[in-house]
Amino acid sequence: MISEKMVGLVKNSSVIRAMFEEGKRLAGIYGAENVFDFSLGNPSVEPPIEIKEAILQVINEENPNLVHGYMNNSGYEDVRANIAKSINQKFGTAFDENNIIMTVGAAGGLNVILKTLLDPGDEVITFAPFFGEYRNYVSNFDGKLVVVSPNTVNFQPNLTEFEQKLSSKTKAVLINTPNNPTGVVYSEQTIMELAEILNKKQKEYGTSIYLISDEPYRELAYDGVEVPYLTKYYQNTIVGYSFSKSLSLPGERIGYLVIPKEIDDFQDVYAASNVANRILGYVNAPSLIQRAVAKCLDAKVDIEIYNRNRELLYNSLISYGYQCVKPQGAFYLFVKTPDEDDKAFAQAAKEHNILIVAGSAFGCPGYCRIVYCVDYSMIERSLPGFKKLAEQYGL
Numbered sequence: 259m260i261s262e263k264m265v266g267l268v269k270n271s272s273v274i275r276a277m278f279e280e281g282k283r284l285a286g287i288y289g290a291e292n293v294f295d296f297s298l299g300n301p302s303v304e305p306p307i308e309i310k311e312a313i314l315q316v317i318n319e320e321n322p323n324l325v326h327g328y329m330n331n332s333g334y335e336d337v338r339a340n341i342a343k344s345i346n347q348k349f350g351t352a353f354d355e356n357n358i359i360m361t362v363g364a365a366g367g368l369n370v371i372l373k374t375l376l377d378p379g380d381e382v383i384t385f386a387p388f389f390g391e392y393r394n395y396v397s398n399f400d401g402k403l404v405v406v407s408p409n410t411v412n413f414q415p416n417l418t419e420f421e422q423k424l425s426s427k428t429k430a431v432l433i434n435t436p437n438n439p440t441g442v443v444y445s446e447q448t449i450m451e452l453a454e455i456l457n458k459k460q461k462e463y464g465t466s467i468y469l470i471s472d473e474p475y476r477e478l479a480y481d482g483v484e485v486p487y488l489t490k491y492y493q494n495t496i497v498g499y500s501f502s503k504s505l506s507l508p509g510e511r512i513g514y515l516v517i518p519k520e521i522d523d524f525q526d527v528y529a530a531s532n533v534a535n536r537i538l539g540y541v542n543a544p545s546l547i548q549r550a551v552a553k554c555l556d557a558k559v560d561i562e563i564y565n566r567n568r569e570l571l572y573n574s575l576i577s578y579g580y581q582c583v584k585p586q587g588a589f590y591l592f593v594k595t596p597d598e599d600d601k602a603f604a605q606a607a608k609e610h611n612i613l614i615v616a617g618s619a620f621g622c623p624g625y626c627r628i629v630y631c632v633d634y635s636m637i638e639r640s641l642p643g644f645k646k647l648a649e650q651y652g653l
Contacts, residue, residue, distance in 0.1 A: 263397075267394065280297075280608075280613060284608075284611060284613075291639070292611055292639075293611045293613070294610075294611055294612045294613065294636055294639065294640035294643065295613045295632070295636075296612065296613055296614050296628045296629045296630070296632065296640075297613045297614065297615050297629060298629060299438065299503075299588075299589065299590065299629050299631060300508060300631065301502070301503055301506040301508060301559070301589075301631050302563075302631045302632050302633055303506050303559045303560055303561075303563050303564065303631070304506060304559075305505050305506040305507055305559070306505060306506075306554065306557040306558060306559060308553070308554045308557040309505060309507070309550060309551075309554055309557065312549075312550040312551075312553040312554050313546065313547075313550045315553070316546060316549045316550055316553075317546070320549065325545060325546055325549060326545055326546070327545065328541070328542065329542055329545065330532075330542070331359075331532045331533075331535045331536045331541065331542055332358070332359045332360060332532055332535070332542075333358070333359065333360025333514070333542060333543050333548055334360070334545075334548055334549065334552075335355050336355075336552070337360065337548045337549060337551075337552040338355035338356075338358035338359075338360065338514075339354065339355040340552045340555060341358050341514060341552065341555065342354050342355055342357060342358050344555040344556070345516065348487075349487040349489075349490065350490075351487070351489060351490070351518075353516060353518065356519075356528070357516055357517055357518055357519060357528075358514050358515070358516060358517075359514060359515040359517065359528070359531050359532065359535060360512070360513075360514050360542065360543035360548055361498070361512075361513045361514055361515055361535065361540070361543055362511045362512070362513070362540045362543055362544070363474075363500045363502055363508075363511040363512060363513045364472055364473070364474045364498045364499060364500035364502070364513045365391065365395070365500075366511065366513065366535075366538075366540055366543075367498040367499070367500075367513050367514065367515045368392075368395050368432075368470065368472060368498050369395055369398060369534075369538060370515065370531050370534045370535050370538065370540075371430075371468075371470060371496055371498065371515060371517075371531060371534075372395055372396060372398070372399050372401065372430070372470075373398075373399050373534040373538060374527060374530040374531045374534050375429050375430055375468060375527070376396070376399040376400070376401040376429055376430075377400075377429075378399075378400035378401070379400070379401070379402065379427065380401045380402070380427060380428075380429040380430075381401065381402045381403075381404050381425060381427045381428045381429060382396045382401050382402070382403055382404065382428075382429060382430045382431070382432055383403075383404045383405075383406060383420065383423055383424065383428055383430075383431045383432070384403060384404075384405060384406070384431070384432045384433065384434075385405075385406045385408070385415040385416065385420070385433060386405050386406060386407055386408040386620065386621035386622050387408055387413070387437070387439050387440060387592065387617060387620035387621055387622035387625070388405070388432075388434065388620060388621055389434060389438050389439075389472070389620070390619045390620055390621070392432060396432075401429070402427075404423050404428070405621050406419050406420045406423055407419060408621070408622045410594075410622075410624075410625075412442070412583060413437065413440040413442040413583055413592070414442065414444060414445060414448050415433070415444065415448060415452065417448070417451055417452060417455060420452070420455065421455050421459070424455070424456075424459045424467070425463075426463045426465060428459070428463075428465075428467050429465075429466075429467065429468065430467065430468045430469070430470050431452075431456065431467060431468070431469050431470065432470045432472060433452075433469070433470070433471055433472065433488075434471075434472040434473075434475075435471070435473070435475075435485060435486075435587075436475040436476070436478060436479060436485060436585075436586065436587025436588040437475075437587075437588065438474075438475065438588055438590060438620075439590045439592045439615075439617070439620045439622075439625075439627035440583065440585065440590065440592040441583075441584075441585020441586060441587055441588045441589070441590045441591065441592065442583065442585065442586060442587075443479060443483050443485050443586040443587045444486070445486075446484075446486045446491075449486045449488060449491050449492075450491060452469075452491075452492070453469075453491045453492035456469060456492060456494070457492070460494075466494055466521075466522040466523065467494060468494045468495070468496055468521065468522075469488060469492050469494060469495045469496070470495075470496050470497075470498060471488045471495060471496070471497045471498065472498050473485075473497055473498065473499050473500075474499070474500040474502055474503050474504075474513070475503055475587055475588040475589075476499065476504065477503070477504040477558060477559075477561070478503055478504070478561055478564060478587050478588050478589060479586060479587040480561070480564075480565050480568065480585075480586060480587065481586065483586045483587065485587065489516065489518050489520075493518075493520050493521065493522075494521045494522055495518065495521070496515060496516065496517055496518075496521065496527075497515065497516035498513065498514075498515055499513050499514050499515075499516070500512070500513035501513060501551050503559075503588075503589075504558070504559065505551065505554065505557060505558075505559060506559050507547070507551075510544065510547045511543075511544060511547075512543055512544060512547045512548065512551055513543075514543075515531060517531060563634075564589050564630065564631060566634060567589070567630040567631070567632065567634055567637055568585065568589070568591075568630055570634065570637055570638070571591060571628065571630050571637050572584055572585075572591060574637075574641050574644065575591070575593060575628075575644060578644060578645050578648040578653060579596075579648050579653025580593050580594070580596075580644075580648060580653065581593065581594040582594065589629060589630050589631040590627050590628065590629055590630070591627070591628040591630060592617065592622075592625050592626075592627055592628075593625060593626050593627075593628055594624060594625055595616075595617070595624055595625060595626050596648070596651035596652070596653055597651065598623075598624060600616040600617045600618055600623050600624055600625060600626055601616045601618060603616070603626060603651075604616045604626055606647060606650065606651075607626075607643075607647055610643035610644075610646060610647055611643065612640055612643050612644065612647065614626045614627065614628050615627045
């Protein structure tokens with residue numbers, strides 16, 4: 259018999275994944291061209307050609323025992339050194355290979371650092387709306403996720419409530435910018451005020467509070483918006499990064515943690531993260547793709563494709579009467595539902611073969627997430643359904 263904890267997790271399994279599976283079922287009935295799946299953030303833009311070339315180069319030119327063998331739990335030394343150098347060039351930082359741990363995507367990295375930091379009962383604060391798996395990542399290590407309610411005016415963090423919810427039990431604060439599901443980028447002013455509050459509370463409680471920045475969408479920003487690099491604003495910052503979106507490689511499960519030497523107890527945190535990487539069962543990040551991405555650190559996907567999708571979908575939905583803060587990054591729209599019951603609205607959308615995810619899954623009822631990393635033609639075909647849905651609700 260499975261554990262009681264897993265019984266609950268199976269029962270409340272990912273709404274996003276369930277909707278993705280529902281899309282495949284409906285496609286079998288109505289035809290794939292007549293089903294409009296906006297549920298899963300699966301990049302539609304092809305990886306840069308440099309990735310394919312790098313993989314072939316690694317396979318054909320490098321020592322097979324090196325490419326496919328074990329390595330330091332942190333990852334290959336030269337890969338980590340190249341990544342540190344790239345970060346330094348982009349953001350004016352001063353990292354080296356001993357600040358980088360290669361991880362199985364950003365999700366693996368978050369689990370590694372939470373395993374490293376949390377004792378049972380420790381609190382992790384996050385801001386709604388948030389990626390729903392944060393609940394599970396924190397509970398994996400018997401921590402408590404404390405949620406700050408959403409600021410639905412502009413979806414910048416609610417810092418007044420945040421300050422009130424910080425406590426002596428707060429071990430970490432987990433943020434995600436550009437944000438999933440809103441696409442909002444946390445402004446430099448927001449980050450500076452957040453850092454000021456954290457510094458004040460650390461002194462008040464005599465504890466270390468780590469700021470964990472989950473950054474899989476860092477390179478997906480539009481209209482010249484800059485995404486602040488958080489280690490420059492708050493000393494106890496740890497960054498989790500993934501190449502899943504920036505290079506369209508979600509299935510390759512490759513990312514890294516940045517653990518600056520300036521954080522409290524750096525040596526212990528870095529050493530423990532290496533151990534966590536091993537004992538969580540990852541052992542090390544996938545070897546071939548480590549070596550490949552290290553050759554492609556300046557490569558980029560064509561985000562203008564996403565931007566074109568963003569403009570079409572956002573402008574069309576607004577013209578139909580929907581309300582939405584225009585996203586500055588990532589590839590999501592977070593739309594206010596005309597029905598207070600966001601789950602009922604998602605069900606009504608399904609009657610038009612439109613698959614979206616209710617905002618409740620992100621800790622923000624009354625909204626829905628619509629993914630636009632899809633084919634442009636699918637958005638065009640879906641628009642009559644969105645318009646009929648709006649008319650159905652009297653928009």
